Amino acid sequence: xxxxxxxxxxxxxxxxxxxxxxxxxxxxxxxxxxxxxxxxxxxxxxxxxxxxxxxxxxxxxxxxxxxxxxxxxxxxxxxxxxxxxxxxxxxxxxxxxxxxxxxxx
Numbered sequence: 001x002x003x004x005x006x007x008x009x010x011x012x013x014x015x016x017x018x019x020x021x022x023x024x025x026x027x028x029x030x031x032x033x034x035x036x037x038x039x040x041x042x043x044x045x046x047x048x049x050x051x052x053x054x055x056x057x058x059x060x061x062x063x064x065x066x067x068x069x070x071x072x073x074x075x076x077x078x079x080x081x082x083x084x085x086x087x088x089x090x091x092x093x094x095x096x097x098x099x100x101x102x103x104x105x
Contacts, residue, residue, distance in 0.1 A: 014041055025089050029082075 014037060021037075022030040044066060047053050053062040077083035 010041065014038075020094075024091060024094065025086065029086065029089070 018034045021033040
């Protein structure tokens, strides 16, 4: 039951994030974000189902397959023109509301 509840939670949060990006970003950028989020959730879900994230004896540890791509994505977006464009399209009120809420979207 817990696994089904968590899966439902992930799908609802993913749908909310996709809806927000499609609402606030231009159509092309929103489509890319939706496609990339879907691919990321599929990648991490597959790692979890295969047991890669659960095995602590693996070298490199399973969490490295999640953390290293996240770190690389952050560096690429922070230094790219597309990251600047995304930052200018997201309304400041949305960013402030998100940071003031203290919880993950």
